[in-house]
Amino acid sequence: MxxxxxxxxxxxxxxxxxxxxxxxxxxxxxxxxxxxxxxxxLEYKYSRYRSDSFVSQINxxxxxxxxxxxxxxxxxxxxxxxxxxxxxEGLFDITSGVLxxxxxxxxxxxxxxxxxxxxxxxVGWEKLIVDAENFxxxxxxxxxxxxxxxxxxxxDVIAGLVxxxxxxxxxxxxxxxxxxxxxxxDNTPWQVAISDPQTPSKAIATIPLxxxxxxxxxxxxxxxxxxxxxxxxxxxxxxxWPVKGLAAVxxxxxxxxxxxxxxxxxxxxxxxxxxxxxxxxxxQYLAIDQAMSIKTS
Numbered sequence: 693m694x695x696x697x698x699x700x701x702x703x704x705x706x707x708x709x710x711x712x713x714x715x716x717x718x719x720x721x722x723x724x725x726x727x728x729x730x731x732x733x734l735e736y737k738y739s740r741y742r743s744d745s746f747v748s749q750i751n752x753x754x755x756x757x758x759x760x761x762x763x764x765x766x767x768x769x770x771x772x773x774x775x776x777x778x779x780x781e782g783l784f785d786i787t788s789g790v791l792x793x794x795x796x797x798x799x800x801x802x803x804x805x806x807x808x809x810x811x812x813x814x815v816g817w818e819k820l821i822v823d824a825e826n827f828x829x830x831x832x833x834x835x836x837x838x839x840x841x842x843x844x845x846x847x848d849v850i851a852g853l854v855x856x857x858x859x860x861x862x863x864x865x866x867x868x869x870x871x872x873x874x875x876x877x878d879n880t881p882w883q884v885a886i887s888d889p890q891t892p893s894k895a896i897a898t899i900p901l902x903x904x905x906x907x908x909x910x911x912x913x914x915x916x917x918x919x920x921x922x923x924x925x926x927x928x929x930x931x932x933w934p935v936k937g938l939a940a941v942x943x944x945x946x947x948x949x950x951x952x953x954x955x956x957x958x959x960x961x962x963x964x965x966x967x968x969x970x971x972x973x974x975x976q977y978l979a980i981d982q983a984m985s986i987k988t989s
Contacts, residue, residue, distance in 0.1 A: 693715075694713050694714065694715055694877060695713065695714065696711065696712070696713050696877070697710075697711075697712055697713075697714055697717065697720040697724075698710065698711050699720070699724040699728075701728055703728070703731045703732065703735055703866065703867075704731070704735050704739065704842070704843050704846070704866065704867060705741070705867070706843070706866060706867025706868070707867060708731070708865060708866045708867060709864075709865045710723075710724050710727055710850075710862070710864060710865075711862055711863045711864075711865070711882075712724075712854060712859055712861070712862035712863075712873070713859065713860075713861035713862055713876075713877050714859065723853075723854060723857050723859065726853060726857075727850045727853060727854065727864075730846075730849060730850060730853055731846050731850065731866065734842060734845070734846045734849065735842075735846075737766075738769075738838045738842040739842075740789065740835065740836075740837050740838070740839065746760075746766070747836060747837075747838060750827070750828070750829060750836065751829065751834075751835040751836065753828065753829070754828070754829035754830075754831060754832055754833060754834045754835065755829065755830065755831050755832025755833065755834070756828075756832075757828075758828060759826040759827060759828045760826075760827045760828065761824070761825055761826075761827075762824040762825075762827050766824075767822065767824045769838065769841060769842075769845065770822045770827075771822065772841065772949070773786045773817065773836075773838075773841065774817070774822065776841075776953045776957075777817045779953075779957070780953070780957040780960065782817070782929070782930065783928065783929065783957055783960040783961065784840065784953055784956060784957050784960065785815060785816070785817045785929040786817065786836050786837055786838060786840070786841070787814070787815050787816060787817050787819070787820070787834060787835065787836055787837070787929070788815045788837070788927060788929035789835055789836075789837025789839060790811055790814050790815065790833065790834070790835050790837075791808075791811055791812070791815065791927040791929065791932055792927065793811065794807045794808055794932070795925075795927065795934065808932040808933070809932070811932060812931075812932045813831075814831060814833045814834045814835075815929050815932075816929075819831065819834070820836075840952060840953070840956050841949060841952065841953070843866050843867060843869050843952075844866075844869045844905065844907050844947075844948040844949040844951065844952035844953075845948075845949045846866055846869075847864050847865075847866045847869045847870065847871035847905060847948040847949075848871050848905060848947050848948050848949055850864045850866070850871065851864050851871035851872070851873050851905075851948075854873050855873060859873060860873065860874045861873060861874040861875060861876060861877050862874060863882045863884075863901070868887075868907075868908055869905070869906075869907050869908075869948050869952060870884055870901065870905060870906040870907070870948060871904075871905045871947075871948045872901050872902065872903050872904060872905070872906075874902075874903070875901075875902045875903070881900035881901050881902045882900070882901045882902075883898050883899075883900055883901075884898065884899050884900075884901055884906060885897075885898050886898065886899060886908065886940075886942050886978060887908075887910075887940070888984075889910055889911065889939040889940045889980055889984065890984060896980065896984070896986070897978055897986060899942065899978060901944070903946075904944055904945060904946045904947070904948075904951075905944070905945055905946070905947050905948025905949070905950070905951045905952075906942060906943070906944050906948065906951055907942070907943060907945075907948055907949075907951035907952035907954075907955050908940060908941065908942040908943075908955055909926065909940065909941050909952070909955040909956045909958070909959045910924075910938075910939060910940030910941065910959070910980075911924035911925060911926070911939055911940070911959075924936070924959060926956065926959050926960060928960060935959055935960055935962060936962065937959065937961070937962035937963040937964075937966055937982075938958065938959055938962075938963050938966055938967070938979050938980065938981055938982075939980045939981060939982050939984070940979070940980045941955045941958045941959055941966070941970070941977060941978070941979045941980075942955060942977065942978045942979075943955040943958070943970075943975055943976070943977045944975070944976040944977070945975065945976075954970070954973070954975055954977075957969070958970050958977070958979065963981055963982070966979070967979060967987055970989065971989070974989075975989065976989045977989050
């Protein structure tokens with residue numbers, strides 16, 4: 693008899709969960725182990741927080757003559773990063789992670805202007821040439837950061853892995869990045885709670901999901917208050933300053949990685965432009981402004 697099984701674990705700095713309808717506990721345990729191992733593989737390869745990751749090796753060698761041979765997966769993610777950069781008009785930039793080095797979101801103090809300017813010189817996707825046989829970062833201090841891509845990508849990968857083992861119903865949750873394998877066994881949707889930006893432990897809305905991916909971006913976990921104004925922890929790669937705009941955006945798309953890129957880009961564009969852009973591209977979203985009003989597609 694098919695039953696719903698759940699397994700919770702931690703990965704990529706986030707609480708994660710697998711919710712799958714399987715024929716037995718034994719089948720579920722075997723698939724869960726494969727999923728956890730795959731998430732660990734992706735974290736080991738792409739996390740900038742691990743000094744032994746492949747991404748960290750590339751970042752440490754920035755500005756030197758050392759080059760790297762990239763596999764098909766890594767090259768594909770770089771090409772995806774290029775697409776994200778272009779559709780966001782340069783706002784979604786995986787070289788912008790270095791800006792986090794000059795902002796302390798616990799201090800509520802402005803960094804020195806010269807520090808921002810100096811770090812901005814290290815930002816710029818257009819500086820990179822994606823050559824799979826000889827890839828490198830051209831300037832010392834530059835870095836690539838897949839933080840806005842890899843967890844969402846991992847959710848999609850896990851959903852595909854689960855389907856390859858003939859599981860048709862389930863939901864993957866990697867720290868709030870969701871990939872739906874299929875609806876509940878009775879064909880009803882999964883009800884996914886959206887956190888209240890002012891009280892993250894509570895839900896401000898619930899979104900029913902039957903397929904695809906859902907990703908959220910918001911300032912409720914990390915933000916900074918400057919001169920009485922609340923700013924997101926999300927940093928504009930063109931100015932080096934935190935974004936002031938929407939409190940949170942959740943986006944549904946056929947793939948979780950697409951949803952994540954759209955949600956982050958909307959946050960980076962600010963409230964008015966972000967909402968206009970979401971409507972203009974015709975995506976399905978739920979956005980929350982600073983007054984805690986909900987806007988939906």
